[in-house]
Amino acid sequence: MDAATLQTFTSPVVLFFVLGLLAAFARSDLAIPEAIAKGMSLYLMAAIGLKGGVAVSKSGVDSTVLIALALGIAASFLMPFLAYAVLKGFGKLERINAGAVAAHYGSVSVVTFVTAVEILEAQGKPPGGYMVAVMAAMETPAILTGLLLARGMGSKDGQKTGELLHEVFFNASVVLLLGAFAIGIIAGEEGFSEVTPFFEAGFKGVLCLFLLDMGLIAARRIMDARAITFRLVLIAIGLPLVNGAIGTAAAAACGLDVGSAAALGVLCASASYIAVPAAMRLALPEADPGIYLTMSLSITFPFNILINIGLISMLASALTGMPGGEGIAP
Amino acid sequence: MDAATLQTFTSPVVLFFVLGLLAAFARSDLAIPEAIAKGMSLYLMAAIGLKGGVAVSKSGVDSTVLIALALGIAASFLMPFLAYAVLKGFGKLERINAGAVAAHYGSVSVVTFVTAVEILEAQGKPPGGYMVAVMAAMETPAILTGLLLARGMGSKDGQKTGELLHEVFFNASVVLLLGAFAIGIIAGEEGFSEVTPFFEAGFKGVLCLFLLDMGLIAARRIMDARAITFRLVLIAIGLPLVNGAIGTAAAAACGLDVGSAAALGVLCASASYIAVPAAMRLALPEADPGIYLTMSLSITFPFNILINIGLISMLASALTGMPGGEGIAP
Amino acid sequence: MDAATLQTFTSPVVLFFVLGLLAAFARSDLAIPEAIAKGMSLYLMAAIGLKGGVAVSKSGVDSTVLIALALGIAASFLMPFLAYAVLKGFGKLERINAGAVAAHYGSVSVVTFVTAVEILEAQGKPPGGYMVAVMAAMETPAILTGLLLARGMGSKDGQKTGELLHEVFFNASVVLLLGAFAIGIIAGEEGFSEVTPFFEAGFKGVLCLFLLDMGLIAARRIMDARAITFRLVLIAIGLPLVNGAIGTAAAAACGLDVGSAAALGVLCASASYIAVPAAMRLALPEADPGIYLTMSLSITFPFNILINIGLISMLASALTGMPGGEGIAP
Amino acid sequence: MIETVIRKRIEILTDTALLSRVTDAVDEAGITGWTVVPVNSGKGRDGRWREERVMGTDKVFVLTIAPEDKAQVLAEALAPVLTKYGFILSMWDVEVIRGERF
Amino acid sequence: MIETVIRKRIEILTDTALLSRVTDAVDEAGITGWTVVPVNSGKGRDGRWREERVMGTDKVFVLTIAPEDKAQVLAEALAPVLTKYGFILSMWDVEVIRGERF
């Protein structure tokens, strides 16, 4: 374990996540009220959106931004194919469940991204502000691919498809992320400065408590899990490793800076556990939430937070040749 | 649109309100949990009360304060008469509904006031701290006038009147506003400094999220509205214009400074959507919430936030001959 | 009333508590949503735990820490015996209720401790960071003594005892306090600095709103109280006086500094109203919550906040010969 | 087999602001207790409501279990208020254990 | 004595995300209104769920009171969805005051 990974484990943000895991495994009754958890998640999305927008209002939009967007959207569309093949072949899932799980791994986890940004910034490798827009853009394409894989081309139910597309494009997190992003661009640094104490100073502390809750939820779910086989556990660890490496490499090859390349890698590695499960309940009610939620939330999410973000950060430094922080320093 | 109005539209506070409106119109499922919204509104009232009290503890109480209080109370008592006449005549509402709506327009909206203070301060025209007490004093008189108009003098139900008066004078927002105001006076600047990071630094950020929620609620209500005629829409825009202008002019004539005159104008222009609806459900259950809530919350409130505060600010500058900020600067 | 006591009454933290009491007595409908109150209490525990842990990471663990821990644990085990004797003799409670109430007075109130820390710090007598661990250690021993007194040695129900012990040692507040304490030690000052704006700057403000809520709840409960006799009221005031004095004296005799001695006194004086009531519902369902909650929450808690913390602070200064702040200054 | 008795379970939908009127009526009917359950949203003749907390016009359910005669007293007492405020009252027979306490 | 009439009280447990499907069905059955009550957690064939807000898969109860025939229409309309999404529908007779409004 090198310095960067160690540093991860002394960050309060990660430590609170570990506390949540431990408390749940010890069957403590510690719990964050639902409304508070929802409030914190809205806060985090508004804050990260604003921050990204302000950054873009300063840096402007250049070709790198467009490349990163294109990369992210392509990844979200394409990653489910790989996931689907593995889930059906090695994972022995049938079509419907394989498609549903694949959609999760193509999409992204906002909290994983936010945690990665904190860790990358602490390592001196801040990602570009536009990565927030990339994240928002990556939320939905995977849902379409996943549905296609699960149901085949012949989906006839037009009314429901319209409902689903609406749900997918106007779901709360996309609207809030992109809305706050736009506000950040319009308000700019000066306008943003008014709300800095709230949205910037409080950010890490809120993230601590939110990750405490995520730790509790992830651990409780896995203790109740029934439908998870050992093969699925392996996939839930293997996919983020592979997707993360591919995403980071592609981003580095396209000339993104070290922080942004790592962030794109993390986005590829992360699996959705908010937007996509909701969409799947609507569109694929036959799929088993016990499989897709447990894999994305209870295995992939902790694995990314505790280990994979550190690995991706190192990979990005190696590939871009820009050490940035202590990532590969002696 | 001059600089001041434009500036309004680059303020994150207003932009979040617009985001809420747009998200609801796009039928997004974005929503702030009820408990969080209530918590934010308690926070805003405690903070504005404290701030006002601290300001008064510094400036002391002089005749201006008493004049402003008298003006506000008089306005709250009298404004419902004008509103009632217009609602019955032009608006074609019958007695009960006209009285209920009139009570709303005589009373005040805390959030409109708070937003106005933010905007006025950004324009270099901060209102006096005592305006918080004026606001609290204006909450209730209009309720009495409105009931009188709706029911006539012959209200016989003594027990219920007692209950109503208690409800009206000890309702949560009056108690919290005046309580925090008193605490601000007792604690003074020194005592307040301990809690400044929480109550002052976080204020604008919380206001952003609260207005996001208000935008969502206002837009959703109007999309469901059924009892609203075009004439009522006109009244819901015309009353704040007229009341605002009268209030500002009266305040300026009485010698209030530019910021306080504008604040009094905004208080007159604003319509209650918290204290008064609750009182009306108790006292006038026959009145239709679909009318009074939609008018005050979905039409007058956005109109005030987006347009009228800017107009009143300019009027105050013109009338007091004190430009203050960029209001009327070239 | 000397300067220190007076200062207590101009602190916003205490004033908000008084506001809550007054609002409830005036039968105002002011109320903090349950989820917000729970969220604030989690925040306060995480913050105080972190702060204590960071302090210990700086100061290290020496014999004083161990002495304070031993003192606290001994006090928690032993204090219920005195309380039980008084409650049965003077208070005329029967065995079950006397044991249940005794457990409350042996255990501690986190919010009383937190408020005391704020007041002591403002008086220039900050307690040692390790006192947080002492507090956590004092939560549970009293429960065991209380049960012993209530049920005698012959408790046969092994399964339920196991369940109870688990509940008692892994209850939310113990886990969060000690968990955050550990995170504070691991993260150290540097790691903590990232989250300072959230956990430190906001602390007093959150405490204000939390005490507002506690005031509302304490006053409402006493207005509904039925099972409380005048003798029980006397005990609910006498016990914190005696326990507080004993605790402070013992701590001073053992060489703790003035702030820590006062803090230990406050811990002894305080009565639990979170962890212990929950445990009593499980283990002694026959005991009457109307007695133990009303005594600890509605009498002892306000008495400690408003009067006893000030007294204990003065006693600690006198006994340690270290004035610290204005405690005994002219 | 355990012994059960038949009681009425009464359910009243009321504005939160008017809750105390309903619970006072329950107390006055001599019923031993009541329980309040939160409500999220709804739709009636007056259209939809939701998130009314801002307006203080949100609603709750009051549930109470009572013997037939007391249930009747309560229904009579509330009938005028029901019509005026648009509350809803429904009741049905349930089996309860420990019937002596209701 | 106050007059009561018999109506059906129908209770449907549904995913929050699918709430509008259920309430639309209530509206289409010509029923005058409905009320939504929050749900904390539960257990079924698919195991436990709780704190699902993060996943948007939490549930609510939809309650509605209707005359027998409309209740039947609603049950028929919802039956296919019930099986597909694992909803639960139960109904029973209740006495209501102001029967004309249901």
Add this chain to the structure above:
Amino acid sequence: MIETVIRKRIEILTDTALLSRVTDAVDEAGITGWTVVPVNSGKGRDGRWREERVMGTDKVFVLTIAPEDKAQVLAEALAPVLTKYGFILSMWDVEVIRGERF
């Protein structure tokens, strides 16, 4: 017309802290599932309670639908605890669709 079967709907008011005792009893009775609904406040022989979260003594409703025989088993299993902790259990007949799953 759609086919319905008769089941028992059982409703238990319990302390949140003791919820697992009740749900364990439901599981042991062989019932397929249960649902937990929040409760705001209440009044009983021990007086009013509300906002008890600070004290961890707040309450919830546990709802479950089961065939008559299993309902009886559950009621028997819970009867002693009911008296001890002051819980409330009531049950009544309901019609359900998809009767085979209960």
